[in-house]
Amino acid sequence: MLAGGFGFITQVKVKLYLGGVLLICIALLATTTPVSAADGDVISVVFPDIKEPYRSIFEQIIEGIEDEVGKQVDSYPVRTDTNINELKDSLQHQNTKTLIALGRQGLAAATALDNTFKVVAGGVLTVPENESKQRPVISLTPDPELMFARMKLLQPSVKRVFVVFNPDNNGWLIRHAQIAAQDQELQLVKYMAHDLRTAITFYKKFFAEANGRHDALWLPQDHTTVEGSTVLPFVLREAWEKGIAVFSSNASHVRRGILFSFYPDNVALGRSLATLAQDNLRLGGDYNNSGIMPLRDVQSVVNQRTGKHLRIKSRRLRSFDTKLNE
């Protein structure tokens, strides 16, 4: 019996030992990072040093970048008072060839680094025109082409899309939109406004003449032409009463009754930025590699109550990633 006891203890010891070895192997596997295929360019990231909840957004973008690159990248939080020379030294020490600049602070830091590195930017809404020509920038604003395509899917009879915009903020976006509309066989009717009062007169004009079957309204992300406490309630009421489909570039409007919108898929955006940085073109994420580009890495959100009110088929409403007001 004693021998049996020892035998048992030995068995347990062996099992523990093997178990320990197994655990160590698993741990090693888990922490070993695969070697990336494109190991040549070192990519680093600068992003704004801000608190939550915004920090998570940039962390998710970085996650996507690392996913695409296949290894961890060095990321540097920056502020207005960040020492640019120190930053430049750190980046050069890491052999950085391409810099991904995120957010306004990131872009400002990259600009201050003055062409030391190739720069690709993202996570900003818009940039002044002179800055954007030098480098590819992926905006946070959803690509109008995706929105027009979705509008036609929901309501195939739509022929015209109206938009009120401020050319100082969104001139570049409307140029994209014009081409996208033509591709979708839609007529883009544009009204330029530099302040809310002018914008409201255009909205009133639109609703007075609009036909629910053929016309739809697009609200871009623009503080001078779309605003939450007067413009939006007016648009919501008129749209409901007249049965007009309204979609917005600002996803938070959907909760208030706008029919649908898109919002960034942060991780996918990170992957696209990494791809841009690595100079590859990818199917499905075709950014044209120069100047500021609207975002194609998006998720969709719809207000089902509004959709049902407009008699849109429920099957089409179910095609959205997030559905509100079921």
Next chain:
Amino acid sequence: MKVSIVRKQLILFMAISLTLVSWTAQGASPSEEEDLALAYGDKSFISIASGSPQPIAKAPSVASVITAEDIAAIGAADLDEVLETVPGLHVARSPLGYNPIYTIRGIATQFNPQILMLVNGIPITGVYVGDRSQVWGGMPVENIARIEVIRGPGSALYGADAFSGVVNIITKTSVDIEGTQAGMRVGSFNTRDVWLQHGGSWGEFDVAAYLRVGATDGQRETINADALTGTPFTLAPGPVNLDRDAIDGRIDVERDNWRLRAGYQKRDNGGTGAGVASVLDPVGKNYGERISSDLTYHDANFAPDMDFTAQVSYLHIVEKSDLTLFPPGTDFSLLFLPGPVPPGLGPFPNGVIGNPYKWERHLRFNVSATYSGLQDHKMRFGVGTQNDDLYRIQDTNNYILIPTVAGFFPGPRPPLGSVVDVTNTGPFVRPHSRRVTYAYAQDEWSFLQDWYLTAGVRRDHYSDFGDTTNPRIALVWETAYNLTSKLLYGRAFRPPSFSELYNLPNPVLTGNPDLKPESIESAELAFVWQAARSLQANLNLFRYQMKDILRPDTSGIAQNSGRQNGRGVEIEMVWDASSSLRLSGNYAYQESIDETSNQDVGGSPQQHVYARADWRFTPGWFVNSQFNYVAERKREFGDPRTDGVPNYHTVDLTLRKQQRSSDWDIAFTLLNLFDADAREPSPSPGLIRDDLPLPGRAWRFELTREL
């Protein structure tokens, strides 16, 4: 799961986009933060966007949703604190362990079987009394993702006990936790809790786990007079006994369309409150254990336009009470002196002892489907079966009840007055089981633009008392872009519990096998109005009629004898006064009449006001204040106390530091800041003469950390 992460991104994005738009316009540098939509985002948006795998309350109804963010903001540590904030719902207390009585719209009795409590859609009802548990001991909130409360009858979907309302507690899944969190809490009355939560992926499985261990000495307010007051044996005035130890654990494992959950809940050394017999019992202890598990298969695209769910679930309940119903030294023969003493009465040197133990198990199987293939229709179907089994009883005691001209009194059990096992000879109830099978169907039909008619019915077949059929109809009119109007009608039932059916003869409640369920019919008018971007208001008006209410007759035998009707109104408002200040509150008025006596039912407040302010005074720091006013509670018919229950109002204050990074989150709460003398009514005939005191001023400190 990717989808839920993406929904979190949506919330984050909403917060950012609102800010970025203003940055673009003003050219301001992004060093300023505005924590808008996350802290004060619309509740219903967040709960829907967080993507629960078990959508609930799909039928139009009057519902309130309380999210984990709300629970944290008000500094709640227990479910009861959260439920008190629901319009029309007030948490009263029973002398028995201060068990909560969730009274909705004036409908509640001591054991409170009229409200159905679900955890992740699965009932936790015990079959002996039809309540949540007689050894409740509170429910912690750290692991709750959200709570949905439906007021009004819900049997057309949920079956038994969805009488006054339904409370569904949705626990956190791995995406709700995302990482590992450790927390601890200390507070008044030597209350201490420590917990651990983890959410993450283990290979192809998404896992959420939760473990909490806690204990408290409980509040010690004084019971001035109990049922023995006036005799030499009373322990009153004396403190209420509310100590307990608690363990809660939960695991949730998901892979593709499958989800396996298990839960464990133990309450030990639980104090008896003001006593089971309305006699202070500082020695008595309660033990309760609940084990639950369920396996669910859910496929949103099971067939074209069809969402399908199949589920099997198991619940095991153990309740053991070791009670000293009357204190040592009690001798009822002394009360009859100097006259003749009824034979059988005598002294209890160790007190009157009763130790009822019960074991229950419940096994459920159900399938349900939603079909949306027909344009303008959305249909739901479901069938299910369950077995409710009170499978073991143990009863030991040292007394028998002696009938006298003055009523029944305990006398020492012959021959020696020692504790004897009467499980097989004369327990309080014998083991029984029942089987229920049910089927329900519902259709939401959009018969005109903006008009929806929902009609549903459920039929339950009970192996003991037979069948019950419960319909509901709802007419919803999307009146305007910011207004929804609803007209609702429903019927619900509460089946007789095993105590009402099978209790062996005793003077308090004797079972009657020929019972039918209680029934309620209710009609409601409800409005949901988004008055402005920052102001939302709800208004509900209701009427109800209850019949066949189960009550003991003069011999103590349960009968379907009562009728009750009621009506009232609930008003709710949420106002975002600024981007950092939200004010919200509700007012409920109800009037319920017992038709036997034609008087107010008593117990529930006729008026209830709740108000709350949430203020973010600097990024990451929040102050919350709550005001609760409970008023106009009448006495039950037959209660000799001529004064009504005194009104009370309490104020709570919470200071919280909360940042979504690896920092510590801390919260400090002061409850009943002004030390109000708040009391909940003791039942008729007022054996606890001065009602049940709630705690005076108390404090709580909580610390959590992401690991």
